[in-house]
Amino acid sequence: MLIAGSSIGEIKNLKTRLSAAFKMKDLGPAKQILGMKISWDRSAGTLNLPQELYIEKVLSRFRVNDAKPTVGSLMYAMVCTRPDIAHVVGVVSRYMANPGKEHWEAVKWLLRYLRGTSSTSLCFGKGNVTLQGFVDADLGGDVDSSKSTSGYIYTIGGTVVSWMSRLQKCVSLSSTEAE
Template sequence: MRSPSSSYSFFVAVEASTSWHGVTLSKEQCPKTPQDVEEMRHIPYASAVGSLMYAMLCTRPDICYAMGIVSRYQSNPGLAHWTTVKTILKYLRRTRDYMLVYGSKDLILTGYTDSDFQTDRDSRKSTLGSVFTLNGGAVVWRSIKQGCIADSTMEAEYVAACEAAKEAVWLRK
C-alpha cells in the first residue's frame, strides 16, 4: 500500500498529490499557458462529464462523489482532470453489470450520510454525501460541497447529518 504522500505521476502523466482520500484534484492542475489551453480544447471533457452525469443520475450512485469532483473543473480542465474522467469511464466499463435492486418486502426507508473534512484544496470546504434506500435499492443520492467551511471533522459530520435529516423529512411526507 502506498503512503498518502506518494505521487501518482506514473498514473496520470502529471504530478498529482495524494492523500488517504485518493488523488487530489485542484485548480493548480488547470492549464496555465495558452499552449496548455489549446491542447485541452481538443479533448471532449464537458461532453464526457455530461454523459457520466446522466449515468450517475439514472442508475449509478456509486460514481456520485467522483462526478461531483470532476464537474467542478468544467470551465478549465487540465490533463489530470481528464485522466480522472477516463478512470471513471474505465470503472463503469468494468462494472457494467452493476444495477439497482429493490426488495419486495415491506417498504423500509433507510438513510446513510458521511462527510470528508476540507478536502477541496481550493475552497477548504468539505464534501457531504448521502443515500436513501427503499428496500435496499437507492432512491435518492447526492454528493455536494458543503455551503460553509467546517472548523473540524465533527462539524462537517454535523452539517452532513443535518442535510440528510432535511432530506429524510421531505421523503417521509
C-alpha cells in the same frame, strides 16, 4: 396511485378508467424508460434498471480528449441509476470551465470503471420495505478550497432510491461543523 402489492384487478380497473378519459393503447409491460432497459424477474420478484446500453454508448462516443460533454453524459448515468459515481462526477464537474490534464485523467479512470461495471443496476424486489438513510461528511476534503463534502444515500429494501454528494458552501473549522 399504484403501489407494490396492487392486484391485477386494480391495475385493469385503472387502465379501463384511463382509456375512458384518454385515447391510449395498452402496449403491455414497459420494456424501457428514459433510455434504461427495464428487466423483470417475476419468479424472483425483482425489477432491474440497468443503464448498460447507455454506458456502452458513452464509452464508444468519447474516445477523444473532450471532457466537457463526457462529464455531462456521466452526470445523466449518475442521476438515473449510478449512485456509486456521484462523488467523482461531482469532483470532475467542478473543473469543467478550465479542465487540466489531471481532470481528464480522472474522467478516463471513471470511464474505465464504468466499462468494468456497466451491467451494475438498481434492483427492486418484493418483501422488505424498510427505509434506511446514511449521511456523512469529510473535513476539508477539497484540496483547492478546503471545503468539506457532504453526502447521503437512502435505501428501501436495500435498493438505493435517493443519493447526493455535494461540496459544502463554506469552509468548516471542525468535523462537528462539517457534519
